[in-house]
């Protein structure tokens with residue numbers, strides 16, 4: 001691969017997260033390096049989604065430390081995370097159903113837009129120019145994801161696979177430096193999966209975007225990720241390159257020992 | 261009015277981002293405005309201005325205000341009438357107590373006062389949603405009307421809080437005729453509708469809709485939830501406040517707190533349900549529908565009953581009105597939640613394909 005994996009930009013230390021009596025995450029530590037594709041795998045309910053939610057501040061862990069680009073924090077919050085260039089997609093598509101594809105993508109750029117509501121109301125030159133400039137950027141994403149034909153369609157009317165793609169588009173529209181993807185290929189057919197893989201790798205390759213990815217399809221994970229962390233019952237049971245993880249006895253028993 | 265949207269290719273994003281990207285829509289809106297500003301004043305009589313056109317515009321403005329909050333930002337409110345009351349009484353007090361303040365400035369100040377009150381009652385929206393938020397706005401409804409009767413200062417010590425508005429004068433010109441007032445209201449409503457349209461098609465509106473559709477995702481994108489919701493409360497209340505001021509100054513001439521009852525709030529809510537939740541056009545369609553339906557039934561029911569040799573009393577007519585309202589609202593809630601505006605859109609799509617069904 002042409003891209004150069006850089007230094008650690010995200011370091012999670014001894015993260016524990018509980019919901020009442022449920023221990024979603026227990027004492028988990030791992031790191032993410034700049035420009036890499038980092039996968040999180042594990043059986044259902046292992047705490048993978050919770051991990052992503054901790055990284056971008058939707059959940060606040062009771063214990064642990066998050067070091068992002070040298071800044072130490074007890075927890076993230078969504079505002080800091082989004083402003084720092086972390087974008088994400090959700091396991092259960094979280095698009096804005098009543099809006100068109102274009103508007104969904106435009107909303108991804110909210111933080112980059114400065115005009116206020118009064119300027120919008122008056123369609124002031126600056127506000128208008130800003131909307132147009134960002135529209136041009138969004139069109140680049142639309143081209144890249146090959147969704148030109150559905151630009152104006154309300155997302156609620158799109159089939160599942162396309163919705164997943166649009167959600168990736170909304171995250172990409174923010175020009176993130178780190179992309180958190182929660183099962184981007186779940187429920188897709190082989191062809192859609194191939195497309196999605198290609199998009200993810202292209203983003204990573206062209207823009208150097210760091211990618212943290214949850215995926216159940218082992219073939220895909222082993223193919224596209226640089227390093228893999230394995231969770232089970234909220235605990236980390238493996239961490240390393242795809243090959244190392246594949247041959248880790250604990251991981252094998254976790255996957256064979258439970259029905260999925 | 262049917263036409264094809266295809267075939268009008270845009271060569272720049274500027275052209276595609278126009279307020280009405282389709283030429284026929286532009287022409288249509290231009291025509292409506294021309295008729296409203298030029299033809300109607302020449303043709304309509306006193307009754308039309310007083311009983312239909314002016315109240316229609318004012319209610320459309322209030323419905324637009326509620327639609328911003330409920331339709332676009334997804335925050336259900338039952339307090340629209342109260343925010344109208346704030347606007348009416350604020351405009352009255354600004355006129356009364358600020359020496360030489362131009363009437364348009366006091367309308368704007370009335371809107372701003374309503375916006376302030378709206379923000380205050382919008383604060384709970386960070387914690388509560390849907391039904392519970394509606395109950396909180398219900399509290400606003402009762403509390404504000406109660407305040408207006410309780411504190412005589414607000415109505416300049418008039419008995420039971422009734423206020424009579426002064427004549428409307430702008431730059432020395434007195435708006436006293438029904439037509440004058442209609443034109444003034446029309447101008448204000450047109451400008452504010454245009455501003456609303458501009459807001460909802462830009463970042464401001466997208467943020468409102470994002471919060472409405474999926475608040476977690478909105479937050480993750482970096483849209484601040486509280487600020488976005490409060491802005492919706494403020495802008496919505498501003499619109500309702502100005503509508504209230506116009507209601508007092510250009511429509512009724514004298515109002516009392518009880519005129520801004522929960523009943524009126526519900527009427528405005530029905531307007532957006534029937535007209536179309538989350539649609540500017542829908543606010544106008546809904547207001548027209550709710551306002552015209554009783555008039556239509558008033559005219560039709562006696563005809564119908566004499567045709568069927570039935571004796572109808574006045575109270576029966578109003579009962580039938582209530583029933584028809586109820587039935588319609590249920591119809592729209594169940595069958596077409598996007599209201600008349602959506603039906604209009606579907607009709608256009610169908611007509612475009614006519615006479616070929618595929």
Ligand SMILES: Nc1ncnc2c1ncn2[C@@H]1O[C@H](COP(=O)(O)OP(=O)(O)OP(=O)(O)O)[C@@H](O)[C@H]1O
Pocket residue numbers: 019022023024042043044045046047048049050051091
């Ligand atoms: N908001 C929440 N409130 C209560 N419990 C939660 C919450 N979010 C997650 N959990 C619990 O935390 C545990 C881990 O859930 P999580 O969604 O992180 O698992 P996952 O690895 O993503 O599973 P899946 O593969 O099914 O998506 C589960 O037991 C779940 O019930």
Ligand SMILES: [Mg+2]
Pocket residue numbers: 048049050091182
């Ligand atoms: Mg999950």
